[in-house]
Each structure stands twice: as C-alpha cells, then as structure tokens.
Amino acid sequence: RLQGTRASEPAPGERRRHLSPIGRHLEPLGQSFTGRQPGSAAFALGVPDLEFFPHDIWNRIINRCQRRLSAGRDPRIRINGIQTLREAVASYLVSARGLHCTPEQVDIVPGSVAGIMVTALTLLGADDQAWMEEPGYSNALGVIRYRGAATVPVPVDDEGLNVAAGLALAPTARLAYVTPSHQHPLGVTMSLARRQQLLAWAEQQDAWIIEDDYDSEFRYDGPPITALQGLDRAQRVVYCGTFSKVMFPELRLGYVVLPPELMAAYTGVKMPLSLYSPMLMQAAVAEFMLTGHFVRHVRRMRDEYRARRDALAAALQQHLAGAVTVGEARGGMHLVAYLAPELDEAMVLKAAREVGMALMPLSSFYHGSEARAGLILGFTNVRPEAIEGYIVRLAARLG
Known part of the structure; x- marks a missing residue:
C-alpha cells in the first residue's frame, strides 16, 4: 500500500452485500445471540443445576x-x-x-x-x-x-x-x-x-x-x-x-x-x-x-425440578395474578408466562434484568406470524427457596 494513503472503509450496507444468500438469511439469527445474559444467570433457558451432578x-x-x-x-x-x-x-x-x-x-x-x-x-x-x-x-x-x-x-x-x-x-x-x-x-x-x-x-x-x-x-x-x-x-x-x-x-x-x-x-x-x-x-x-x-441422576433431577416448577408456577400465580397467565408445564426445564395485553414485553424484560432474571421473550420464537407477548422462564438453575423472592421483586418493579 502506498505510504500516506488510506483505504476507505466500505459502508455497512456494502459489506452486507458481500455475504452469501445463506449468510444474509442467517445474519438475524446471529444477531439474536448478541447481548444475551450468560447461562448462569437466574432463569436462563435449558441450564441444568450442576450442584446435584455426581x-x-x-x-x-x-x-x-x-x-x-x-x-x-x-x-x-x-x-x-x-x-x-x-x-x-x-x-x-x-x-x-x-x-x-x-x-x-x-x-x-x-x-x-x-x-x-x-x-x-x-x-x-x-x-x-x-x-x-x-x-x-x-x-x-x-x-x-x-x-x-x-x-x-x-x-x-x-x-x-x-x-x-x-x-x-x-x-x-x-x-x-x-x-x-x-x-x-x-x-x-x-x-x-x-x-x-x-x-x-x-x-x-x-x-x-x-x-x-x-x-x-x-x-x-x-x-x-x-x-x-x-x-x-x-x-x-x-x-x-x-x-x-x-x-x-x-x-x-x-x-x-x-x-x-x-x-x-x-x-x-x-x-x-x-x-x-x-x-x-x-x-x-x-x-x-x-x-x-445416568438413570439414577435423571430420577433425582426429575424430583428436584418438579419442586422448582411447582414453586415458580405458584409464585407467578400469587404475585403476578392478572399480569401473566402460566402456560402448560407438565415437563421440561422451562415454562411460559403469557403477558396481559396491557403489558409491554420489552418493558417487562427490562424489569426482569434489573432484578437479575435472564428471561427470553416469547415473541422472539415467532418467525412467520404475529407474535404473542410472553416470558420464557427456565426454572432448573434456581433453587426452590429463591424462586419466590425473584418473582416478588419483579412484581414490585412492575408496580
């Protein structure tokens, strides 16, 4: 490169045009991971509790x-x-x-x-x-x-x-x-x-x-x-x-x-x-x-996670009644809380972050139709005795 010259940076739009069709199509998926809270944060999705692992x-x-x-x-x-x-x-x-x-x-x-x-x-x-x-x-x-x-x-x-x-x-x-x-x-x-x-x-x-x-x-x-x-x-x-x-x-x-x-x-x-x-x-x-x-560990964690599921559902129904409706949760590691129409999903997520909760917006899982507002709460990495405290603090933030 000639001394004293400086290559001009391409505009962001020009950069994007050099992506392959697949790259352009999947870029929003990559962007969706930016700024996510770490899996160790309370109520993160799909995170097992390693304290009970043998x-x-x-x-x-x-x-x-x-x-x-x-x-x-x-x-x-x-x-x-x-x-x-x-x-x-x-x-x-x-x-x-x-x-x-x-x-x-x-x-x-x-x-x-x-x-x-x-x-x-x-x-x-x-x-x-x-x-x-x-x-x-x-x-x-x-x-x-x-x-x-x-x-x-x-x-x-x-x-x-x-x-x-x-x-x-x-x-x-x-x-x-x-x-x-x-x-x-x-x-x-x-x-x-x-x-x-x-x-x-x-x-x-x-x-x-x-x-x-x-x-x-x-x-x-x-x-x-x-x-x-x-x-x-x-x-x-x-x-x-x-x-x-x-x-x-x-x-x-x-x-x-x-x-x-x-x-x-x-x-x-x-x-x-x-x-x-x-x-x-x-x-x-x-x-x-x-x-x-493996089977023994599954049985132990099934009992442990059931208690956490029950504690979370009860806390949501007690402290956020009218604000959320708890979805079906017969199994798995998370549950859905559907938001009342008057609540703004982004505002609720911001309040949750302020009290240390790593929640996922339900709307982010929709890809082709009008999204429904709600919260995805993983319950497997929070101890049962701590769950209600988080929900109480979130309810206080929401007024």
Whole structure:
C-alpha cells in the first residue's frame, strides 16, 4: 500500500452485500445471540443445576477411560460413535422412550443441532419445503435454512403442531421438524390424534419427520409419553436427543436415531464435516449409562425440578395474578408466562434484568406470524427457596 494513503472503509450496507444468500438469511439469527445474559444467570433457558451432578463418580469414570485410551486401546475414530455408547443409547431409548431401534441406527454427534443439520443436508434439496413449528426453536430453523430449503411456519395450538394447517400451507413439503413431547417453547404435548395425522402425512407424501426430544427425561405429571418414533411403522422419523440438558452443557454430546435405509447416506454426508465427538467423553458417558448412574441422576433431577416448577408456577400465580397467565408445564426445564395485553414485553424484560432474571421473550420464537407477548422462564438453575423472592421483586418493579 502506498505510504500516506488510506483505504476507505466500505459502508455497512456494502459489506452486507458481500455475504452469501445463506449468510444474509442467517445474519438475524446471529444477531439474536448478541447481548444475551450468560447461562448462569437466574432463569436462563435449558441450564441444568450442576450442584446435584455426581462429580466424584464422573471424575473416576473419566480417569478410568483416560487410562484405557492412553494405553492405546481402540484408538480408531468411529464416524458414528463408539459401539458401547451406541449400545447404551439404544438400550436406554427402547426402555425409557419406547423407541424401536438397534445400536446400528444410532449416530453420536456433538450436540443435537449438529444431528439436525446433517439430517437436513441428507434429506432436503434447495427447492424443498419444510414444516417448522410456529412458534419454534430458532436454531433448528437456522440449520434448515442453512440447507437452503424453504421453511413453512405451521401454527402450534394446545394439541401441538396443527397438521391440517400444514396440509393447507404446504401439502407436498419434504420434511417436518417437531418437538412433540414438550413443544419448544410453548410446552404443550402433541396429542395422539395429531401424531397419527403427522405420521400418515409423512407416509403418504414420502416425507420425513425430525423429532427433537430435547428434554423429555423430565416429565412431572401423568405417565411417560412414548416418542413419536415409537409409533412410526413406516420408518419416516429421525429422532434427535441430547445429553447436555441432563448432564452438563459443556459435554456437547447428542445422538440421532435414523431409519436403517438412511444410515449410509447420512454417514456419507457427515464424514467430510468432521462432526466427531471426543472419544473420551463418549467412553465416559457410555460407562455412566451402563453402570446405572445416568438413570439414577435423571430420577433425582426429575424430583428436584418438579419442586422448582411447582414453586415458580405458584409464585407467578400469587404475585403476578392478572399480569401473566402460566402456560402448560407438565415437563421440561422451562415454562411460559403469557403477558396481559396491557403489558409491554420489552418493558417487562427490562424489569426482569434489573432484578437479575435472564428471561427470553416469547415473541422472539415467532418467525412467520404475529407474535404473542410472553416470558420464557427456565426454572432448573434456581433453587426452590429463591424462586419466590425473584418473582416478588419483579412484581414490585412492575408496580
């Protein structure tokens, strides 16, 4: 560069024009993460309480697995995950979630979103349509759009995804993404009738369903709900789950259960992406599951989180009656508080931040229709005895 000259900076609009179509499409998703409060903040979404995690047991397992790996036993990278973990996951899902699967159908991924992405790359063409829940999970929407497919917002009501609405909007869609056990973010459970309608549509249209079962381990009211995959006789469902919500987020370990006919194509798509999970973590989680510690931890945290759910719902109903309406929360790690029409969502969120609460606006989960105002409150990282105090302080701020 010539001395004394200075390259002019392009205007922000010019910079943006150099983005790819996908970059422009997903830029708002990236912007939505700017300024979010850390996951350790009270009422953050989907954050487990690590105080109750059996750290001593986990550390002993890690040390044993590290010694085995250091001794050079089975050092090969396994694209779909180590066999012991695939076996442990399949066994758990068959008994706990009612799946029909074998270890050979299980793929281990660095988080469930990675599995959704590989599935989308395997099944969707750039001109295909995909049903997405409205409101729904932004990260799933992002990876479907990353593929270049057209996303079709399908409304969710008290019975889950409205299949009739999906049929009216895009009857020949190639894929549907759903969270049937605990809809994200509304918390409703998809009814049996809707599940059957969705499966029938997939079979008739030769379409696929991604079932994201992100926190179904925590069911507080009523009997456990069989996964959608367990009802699927035509093998149209790709089932995704994660360990991060049950154990700890830094684990970054999830799994995908695929119909046998998809396994080869899915694996071929995954290979060049290098989406491998560390063997040490895989081996440790496998031992944690096979020795019964995983199930015991789930049971303990289910009881603990139920108490927190109850405390939060009671506090909201007592101290913010008239201001909010508490949504369905039979399971999961969060609940929805719908705001009264006279309340401004942004103003309520500001008041919540001032008292140390990291809440998510319900409106941010809408992507194609008029948004409903409300609050998403994660209750799993706040002790039961502290919950009411936060709600009292928020109520005082709101006057």
